Amino acid sequence: MSPGLLDWLSRRTGPVGAVPWTAPTASAPITRAVRTPGSKSATNRALVLAALADGPSLIGGALDSRDTSLMLDGLRTLGVETDVERHPRYDTLDRLRITPPPAFTGGGDVDCGLAGTVMRFVPPVAGLAAGTTRFHGDRAAESRPLEPLLRALGSLGVRIDPTLGLPFSLTSDGTLHGGQVEIDSSASSQFVSGLLMIGARCESGLTIRHVGAPVPSRPHLSMTLTMLQDRGVDAAETQPDVWRVEPGAVGAMDEWIEPDLTNLATFMAAVGITGGHAVFAWPDASTQPGEQILAALQAFGITAAYRHGASGAESTVAVSADRIVGADIDLHDVSELTCTAAALAAVATGPSRIRGVAHIRGHETDRLAALEEGLSGLGCAVAQTDDGLTIEPRRLRGGLFRTHADHRLAHAAALVGLVTHGVVLDDVACTSKTMPDFVALWEGMLS
Missing domain, CATH: 3.65.10.10 (Enolpyruvate transferase domain)
Structure with missing residues (x-):
């Protein structure tokens, strides 16, 4: 490093x-x-997608903040390699090189801090890691909504223990078969985004159906879909409140965060x-x-x-x-x-x-x-x-x-x-x- x-x-x-x-x-x-x-929302999505990709990615302009540091630490816990490279055209700017592991590794601890993107994006990735991953965060984070996402992951075959909120442990055999999952995302669009990003890595892809009051912050779902599509993933909202991600590779991609x-x-x-x-x-x-x-x-x-x-x-x-x-x-x-x-x-x-x-x-x-x-x-x-x-x-x-x-x-x-x-x-x-x-x-x- x-x-x-x-x-x-x-x-x-x-x-x-x-x-x-x-x-x-x-x-x-x-x-x-x-x-x-740089945008926190775009940075942390880019980091997760780079970790899921089929090769190394370079990310420039990434936000340097507590939330993004926690995200990097969480991904490193799952076996992702990170490094900094100089931008070839702008000597004063750095780019992050993110190298996915051959297989994600469980057995570590992830500090979510107070970051919604970490507590909602990293657990689905941990569902692809064999073993148990433990999640905790700031005291205030323990009251942030998380249960619908953890229930959805449970329906995909992972085990959540002992509670459906921080702190918790997630145990998986490293394989998500996918299929269809229902989730109430009326508390946060991040529940759907977290599942969308791992959909292509599920053996049969993933269909996500929202049930409940309207999803807030829907432009962030559009952001997630666009970033997936940019990486060659077949992902779309096929009908109102239903999203489908086909199985396949997440293409490695170099990008600059706005x-x-x-x-x-x-x-x-x-x-x-x-x-x-x-x-x-x-x-x-x-x-x-x-x-x-x-x-x-x-x-x-x-x-x-x-x-x-x-x-x-x-x-x-x-x-x-x-x-x-x-x-x-x-x-x-x-x-x-x-x-x-x-x-x-x-x-x-x-x-x-x-x-x-x-x-x-x-x-x-x-x-x-x-x-x-x-x-x-x-x-x-x-x-x-x-x-x-x-x-x-x-x-x-x-x-x-x-x-x-x-x-x-x-x-x-x-x-x-x-x-x-x-x-x-x-x-x-x-x-x-x-x-x-x-x-x-x-x-x-x-x-």
Whole structure:
């Protein structure tokens, strides 16, 4: 293993000690754009698919964060080899080389931390490993939904012991015969994505049928299907809420991970909140729900004008706003934007309602309860509904904002802090989950 990867993997992957931080207030409209790191969702899917592939893959632009470090550690526990190579064209950038094992190995321990992608993507891969693999995570992760996925894996022949949630042990003979499985993915689309990615490695392929309330964050299922198809896998949604993956090889593939657009949306919102103007790089085509992200910002009065790059130039989005307005918005498909949207609603000129996000009560924390608590503590009138929040802007004041170890809550508090003196986050270190350099990027945007 190269020194570069050793340095990466030696970074703390356990819970980081709480680091209080006073969110800086903007003294002028923000006019500086930033470049955010690679997409966590794309990075961890790429890592899993590379581990399942028929040969080594090179992954450039991978997010360097706690979640991706935990994913790499989990895959290494199953016998996957990882290394860092220099990019042949860009000397300053590294690429990860992922080499699948001849056969996955059981018998190890996987730390899921608080990462939904690790606790939901690695167990299906462990079903292809002979032996017992033990899974554990942060205390807060033990309450995150997992049972439907583990029941589905049980129906495919693996044994789960002793509980259908973290911590648990998974025992397999190393073979998944596949066939058809039913699963209730109303709590997380990641249940379906985790099964989709191992479908081609099942002897008879895999048909997945969702039974239950609508699946949230469906664009992430499209991301999973696209990444499978890019690797030559015959995978598709054959009818509503039914997916079929044919058996076959997962082709090795070199790729570059695009920037995380959900993280980027927080910085775009910062420009809008301060009445600024900035031009952000934006991918020409994306597996992320880019159009929905821009539409959500526009609902709050932020102009986000996309411009396609001509003659090799990169595409951009110009962001500006005169004021933030209230919105009635359904974020069911892009629920990761809820915390950013709530912050915008807290500083808007009128009331807002956020709908379609009941499932985020089971994310890193109960995000609806945490937003109600945090924004109410700063003077905003916030109430939970059955599937979201109502937010009535009031005169805001400084105070302590509890992040509950949740990076998205930290982003919301930082946004409100741009226009409210004295907003203190009890822990900004939780942003290391998807953006270890968040503080430097945020403060640099204001300089």
